[in-house]
Amino acid sequence: xxxxxxxxxYLLVYLAYTTIYISRVSMSVAxxxxxxxxxxxxxxxxVIGGAFSTVYSIGRxxxxxxxxxxxxxxxxxxxxxxxGVATLAIGALPPYIGVLLLWVANAYAxxxxxxxxxxxxxxxxxxxxxxxxxxxMVTAVATGNVLAIVLGGFLIDALGVSFAFIIPxxxxxxxxxxxxxxTRGIPAPESDVEEEKRTSIRxxxxxxxxxLMAIPSVFHGVMKENVTVWMVAYAAFAFGAxxxxxxxxxxxxxxxxxxGRLLYPPALRLCREEENRVSEIGFAVSLVASVxxxxxxxxxxxxxxxxxxxxxxxxxxxxxxxxIYPLSYKESGNLPSVSGILDFTSYLGAGISSAVYGxxxxxxxxxxxxxxxxxxxxxxxxxxxYIDNRRKKKGRV
Numbered sequence: 225x226x227x228x229x230x231x232x233x234y235l236l237v238y239l240a241y242t243t244i245y246i247s248r249v250s251m252s253v254a255x256x257x258x259x260x261x262x263x264x265x266x267x268x269x270x271v272i273g274g275a276f277s278t279v280y281s282i283g284r285x286x287x288x289x290x291x292x293x294x295x296x297x298x299x300x301x302x303x304x305x306x307x308g309v310a311t312l313a314i315g316a317l318p319p320y321i322g323v324l325l326l327w328v329a330n331a332y333a334x335x336x337x338x339x340x341x342x343x344x345x346x347x348x349x350x351x352x353x354x355x356x357x358x359x360x361m362v363t364a365v366a367t368g369n370v371l372a373i374v375l376g377g378f379l380i381d382a383l384g385v386s387f388a389f390i391i392p393x394x395x396x397x398x399x400x401x402x403x404x405x406x407t408r409g410i411p412a413p414e415s416d417v418e419e420e421k422r423t424s425i426r427x428x429x430x431x432x433x434x435x436l437m438a439i440p441s442v443f444h445g446v447m448k449e450n451v452t453v454w455m456v457a458y459a460a461f462a463f464g465a466x467x468x469x470x471x472x473x474x475x476x477x478x479x480x481x482x483x484g485r486l487l488y489p490p491a492l493r494l495c496r497e498e499e500n501r502v503s504e505i506g507f508a509v510s511l512v513a514s515v516x517x518x519x520x521x522x523x524x525x526x527x528x529x530x531x532x533x534x535x536x537x538x539x540x541x542x543x544x545x546x547x548i549y550p551l552s553y554k555e556s557g558n559l560p561s562v563s564g565i566l567d568f569t570s571y572l573g574a575g576i577s578s579a580v581y582g583x584x585x586x587x588x589x590x591x592x593x594x595x596x597x598x599x600x601x602x603x604x605x606x607x608x609x610y611i612d613n614r615r616k617k618k619g620r621v
Contacts, residue, residue, distance in 0.1 A: 230348045230349070232406065233344065233348055233406055233407055233410075234344075234345070234348065234357065234361075236399070236402055236403065236406050236407075237300070237341055237344050237345070237361070237403070237407070238361060238364050239399060240300065240304055240337075240396075240399035240400070240402070240403055241337060241338070241341055241361070241364040241365075241368070242364045242367050242368040242371065243304075243368065243392060243395040243396050243399055244303075244304065244307065244334055244337060244368065244396060245364065245365055245367075245368025245369055245371075245372060246368050246371055246372040246375060246376075246392045246395065247307060247308070247311045247330065247334075247372075247389075247392040247393060247395075247396055248276075248330075248334065248368070248372070249368070249369055249372030249373065249376065250311065250372060250376055250388045250389050250392050251272065251273075251276075251314075251327065252372075253372060253373060253376030253377065253380070253388055254376065254380060254385050254388045254389070255269055257380060257385040257388075258317075258323075258385065261317065261385070263317060263319075263320060263323060264320050264323065268320055268324075271324065272323065272324055272327050274575075275324060275327065275328050275331070276327055276328065276330070276331040277331075277571055277574070277575055278575065279328050279331040279332050279335070280331040280332070280334060280335045280571065281335075281567070281568050281571035281572060281575070282335075282568070283331065283332045283334075283335025283336065284335045284338070284339070284563075284564045284567040284568045284571070285564050285565060285568040286335075286564075287299065287335050287336045287339060287560075287564060288339045288560045288561045288562070288563055288564015288565060288567075288568075289425055289560070289561045289564065290336075290560075291336075291339040291340050291343060291412075291413070291560030291561070291564070292412070292413050292414050292557055292558055292559075292560050292561050293412050293414050294340075294412050295408075295410060295411055295412045296340035296341075296343040296344050296347075296407060296410055296412075296413075297403055297404055297407040297408050297410060299336045299337065299339070299340035300336070300337060300340050300341070300344075300400070300403045300407065301400045301401070301403050301404045302333070302336060302400075303333045303334060303335075303336030303337045303340075303400075304333075304337070304396045304397065304399055304400030304403060305396070305397050305400035305401070306329065306330075306332075306333035307329075307330045307333035307334050307393075307396050308392075308393045308394065308395070308396025308397035308398075308400060309393065309397065310326045310327070310329040310330040310333065310393070311326075311330055311389050311392055311393030311396060312389065312390055312393030312394060312397070313326050313393075314326050314327065314389045314393075315386040315387065315388075315389035315390035315393065316386070317385075317386060338546075338563060338567065339559070339560030339561070339563045339564050340560065341361060342358065342361075342547065342550060342551070342559055342560065342563055343410070343412075343413045343559060343560055344407060344410055345357055345358050345361055346358075346413075346551060346554050346559055347410050347411075347413075348410075352497060354551060355492060355497055355499070355548055355551065356489050356492070356493075358547050358548060358551060359485075359488045359489045359492055359543055359547070359548060360489060361547075362485055362488070362542075362543045362547050363482065363485040363486055363488075365481070365485065366479075366481045366482030366484075366485045366486075366539070367482065369481065369482070370479060370482055372392070375391070375392075376388045376392075379391055413554070413557045413558075413559055413560055414557035415557075422556060422557050422558075423553075423556040423557075423558050425561060428558055428561060428562070428565075429565075432614075433611060433614060433615070434562060434565065436607060436610070436611050436614075437545065437549060437566065437611060438565070438566065438569045439603075439604070439607055440503065440507070440541070440545065440604035440607055440608055441545045441546070441566045441569040441570050441573070442569045442570065442572060442573035443573060443600040443601070443603065443604045444503075444506075444507075444538045444541040444542060444545060444570065444573075444604070445542075445569070445570030445571060445572070445573035445574040445577075446573045446574060446577040446596075446597075446600060447510055447514075447534055447538045447597050447600070447601075448534075448535065448538035448539065448541075448542060448570075448574070449571075449574030449577075449578065450574065450577060450578055450581060450593070451531050451534055451535040451538070452535070454581070454585070454590070454593070455528075455531055458527070458531070458590055459524060459527070459528065461589070461590065462520050462524075462527065462590065463520070463523070463524040463527070476528065476532055480532040480533075480535050480536045480539075481535055481536060481539045483536055484535070484536030484537065484539035484540045485539055485540070485543065487536075487540065488502070488540050488543045488544075491505070491540065492548070498612070499543075499544040499545075499548040499549055500544065500549075500608045500611060500612050500615075501612075502540060502541075502543075502544050503540075503541045503544040503545060503604075503608055504605050504608045504609065506537040506538065506540045506541040506544070507537070507541065507601040507602075507604045507605045507608070508601070508605060509533060509537040510533075510534050510537045510538060510541075510597065510601045511597075511598055511601035511602060511605075513530040513531075513533040513534045513537070514530075514534060514594050514595075514597040514598045514601065515598060516530045517530050517531070517534075517590075517594040517597075518591060518594055518595070534597070542570070545566055545570070546563055546566045546567045546570060547563065549562070549566070550562040550563040550566065581593050
């Protein structure tokens with residue numbers, strides 16, 4: 225494959241995954257307008273968000289395994305087109321049950337994508353460049369979030385709330401067709417592996433290294449997702465910030481996350497291509513920032529900065545655990561499965577902890593949540609150091 229073709233495929237896949245996040249965030253951007261139109265109320269919106277996360281996490285687990293055996297262009301084109309059509313249909317502003325079902329369909333369609341994105345990148349790049357190009361690909365998540373806020377706000381103001389779904393959905397479908405034309409020659413990950421080297425899903429789930437890695441995966445999901453869930457409410461609760469102004473702090477989250485993703489490639493180089501070392505540093509940074517959050521006397525600005533640091537650090541950890549670590553399973557053809565398993569555990573940790581934190585915060589405030597972040601960061605550092613020692617003994621880096 226020529227360098228120009230390799231770059232073109234990479235760029236198209238990057239754009240495709242960026243548009244998926246533009247679609248995903250469109251619901252959040254349009255929430256207030258849809259409530260004003262009585263499409264749903266706050267409780268209904270909560271159900272939609274919970275349904276998306278649940279279906280997406282289960283889909284990642286299922287589609288990770290399917291992605292081992294299926295050419296990535298099939299997974300990518302179906303996911304983009306189905307997700308795009310579902311998003312387009314929401315632009316017609318159907319009744320609540322229609323929005324819910326379409327958003328669930330979108331969630332499952334989007335769960336088909338990331339494992340196959342990794343399969344494409346791992347096919348067109350090898351050696352030291354593979355980790356670097358994978359870490360750059362992950363920035364599509366933050367890029368899509370930022371563009372969704374900017375584009376969604378513009379479309380709602382200029383054309384109406386329907387177009388916050390119509391335009392992103394159309395982009396998804398367009399990129400889905402382009403992906404068919406550009407990546408059809410890339411085979412299924414398992415087809416590149418000799419039969420005797422393949423690992424069954426049962427053997428994979430018994431792999432001690434993978435089982436151990438699932439624990440820090442759960443823990444980083446707890447912190448990363450709950451920053452976004454509780455940031456505004458915490459600013460209002462702890463510092464008396466007006467909710468109408470506090471909500472603008474949320475705009476900092478994708479920007480800080482983008483900074484964390486962009487910092488990942490140089491951080492990986494500084495850590496000599498050892499992704500677990502980046503994660504260990506990320507958990508250490510999260511621990512320190514969580515300690516600062518215990519001191520409300522330091523003020524709102526420092527609290528918001530500390531939350532932002534936790535989010536940026538856990539975004540870097542997310543890249544290591546769900547994108548770079550799975551590359552070590554490329555030789556057995558299980559890269560998509562491992563990525564799906566670890567993404568599932570991350571979302572599982574986020575979903576369960578959000579419900580638990582809701583009860584704890586109601587009765588005890590935010591301090592117990594921050595203390596738990598300190599504890600799970602420390603546990604994760606110890607586990608990652610142990611995993612590093614196991615890998616070195618096996619001669620793996």
